[in-house]
Amino acid sequence: MSSILRRIFKGKDQQQHQIVIIGLDSAGKTTIVNRLLRSEFIPTTRTLGVNYRTVKYRQIMFSLIDLGGQEIYRNLLWQPSLEKADAIVFVLDSADLRITEASTAFWESMKQNEQAPVLFIANKIDLPGARTFDTIVQDLDLTRATRSSRPVGLFRISAKTGENFYDAFDWLADVVVGSESVFKCKLRVVILIDLDSHKIWTTKYTSLGNEILNEFNKSISETMHDLLKEPAGMEVIIASDLQLVVVKNHPLVVGLIIGYSDSVVRSKLIAERLMNTASASIEIGEFSSQVLTKLVKRQWPLDIYKPKSQD
Ligand SMILES: Nc1nc2c(ncn2[C@@H]2O[C@H](COP(=O)(O)OP(=O)(O)OP(=O)(O)O)[C@@H](O)[C@H]2O)c(=O)[nH]1
Ligand SMILES: [Mg+2]
Structure with a gap:
């Protein structure tokens, strides 16, 4: 079998899930992608346009679409990517003062795709100025999101130290393959x-x-x-x-x-x-x-x- 044929068959076997990563500039999107790819913290430069990467996570192929968060890219690039997303990752810098801007970007994006599961990441919890989880939920009205019929997972992480990082992406992996466990809840x-x-x-x-x-x-x-x-x-x-x-x-x-x-x-x-x-x-x-x-x-x-x- 020629190598090109082998590649085609491989591609067919392994379904790729389009994961669209959005959030204001400097929220930590590319840092998250780098940690997924290399399991470590790697310094970044701002993303100009879009950065495409593919990663195998727990046997699942993620096709990562890491979008630039600056306003120009929000206006030009986010909507067409969001429409095709199998899942959306929204990244918030927990210490960023632009909370209203982040909230608007989040809710506008939710309108562009009303079905795809959403992994909401409150990033940079290692910073002393990081907001508490309750404040973030309140400021972005996130209970409205968790009440919707699509799966929505909320996680506080640090892409720098790795805290809670894999919990968040395990949740996403379960969601994209339709695992029952994500639709469960743990009654206390x-x-x-x-x-x-x-x-x-x-x-x-x-x-x-x-x-x-x-x-x-x-x-x-x-x-x-x-x-x-x-x-x-x-x-x-x-x-x-x-x-x-x-x-x-x-x-x-x-x-x-x-x-x-x-x-x-x-x-x-x-x-x-x-x-x-x-x-x-x-x-x-x-x-x-x-x-x-x-x-x-x-x-x-x-x-x-x-x-x-x-x-
Ligand atoms: N302290 C801390 N810094 C972080 C964390 N995640 C990312 N950063 C830093 O935040 C800055 C921006 O990170 P990026 O990953 O480039 O941000 P981005 O969301 O991709 O930004 P754009 O590409 O401009 O949209 C960098 O200096 C990162 O090192 C984190 O969890 N904690
Ligand atoms: Mg980036």
């Missing part, structure tokens, strides 16, 4: 409340700090309070490295604590199934909390958080 706490604010079922899969639990209870009370105005809906609050999800569907409310890059859409599905089961059993006067405990164990065993020591 689930709580079911009725309209009279009675906790009718609570289950904790791990112990959590009081601060988080207080925040969780507060967000549940606020949602209960709004229940009269709006009988169905959902709230997502990011607290530390967790998400507090409150789903209401008159007359019940379910609160869940999940990991910060877990699928909110999936946690909503679990909450709705729990509410349906609970209301059906309440109606016939046969409610028992064991039924719900068993339901979670049977239906979503992989969505239950297991602390590392129990793995």
